[in-house]
Amino acid sequence: MHDETLDIEKRSSMDAMREMVFRMAMMQPIHIDPESVKPPKRKNAKISKDPQSVAARHRREKISERIRILQRLVPGGTKMDTASMLDEAVHYVKFLKKQLKSLEQAAVNRPMVSGFSPKLLAQPVDYLSSFRSCQTPQLMSSNVQMLYKLSEVKE
Numbered sequence: 677m678h679d680e681t682l683d684i685e686k687r688s689s690m691d692a693m694r695e696m697v698f699r700m701a702m703m704q705p706i707h708i709d710p711e712s713v714k715p716p717k718r719k720n721a722k723i724s725k726d727p728q729s730v731a732a733r734h735r736r737e738k739i740s741e742r743i744r745i746l747q748r749l750v751p752g753g754t755k756m757d758t759a760s761m762l763d764e765a766v767h768y769v770k771f772l773k774k775q776l777k778s779l780e781q782a783a784v785n786r787p788m789v790s791g792f793s794p795k796l797l798a799q800p801v802d803y804l805s806s807f808r809s810c811q812t813p814q815l816m817s818s819n820v821q822m823l824y825k826l827s828e829v830k831e
Contacts, residue, residue: 698771701751708748715740 715737724730746761747753750768753761 694767695771697751698768701768702772702775706749708745 723733743758743761746765747756750761750765753764756764
């Protein structure tokens with residue numbers, strides 16, 4: 677029983693710490709150098725010309741590039757292995773969605789301050805299309821825009 681209480685306290689303090697890190701990260705501007713996400717140059721590697729191999733390599737390179745971008749978006753992502761970073765990315769996206777809902781709620785409670793009408797916010801929201809047209813504060817906006825770009829599937 678006592679061990680369970682300690683585990684719950686540890687989890688809640690970890691969650692509080694994670695939320696604090698997310699809040700700090702949300703307010704930081706993001707600039708990702710395009711050169712830093714390009715795949716490293718191959719040295720003396722014989723590259724297959726087989727169409728199936730070329731397609732598979734291209735697919736792997738796209739995945740790797742998106743993982744490198746995501747590592748820079750997720751707080752502490754560059755210091756984690758890929759699986760941990762992806763898990764943390766899920767938590768970060770959930771946190772950002774929760775922040776978006778609280779901003780929407782604040783807009784309903786204070787429509788004149790936020791510039792949104794309560795009737796508009798009472799309708800169902802398509803979050804992805806909202807991200808395209810939304811004018812959020814500039815610092816948070818860069819995070820949302822980068823996450824949106826990653827969520828788009830480009831063929």
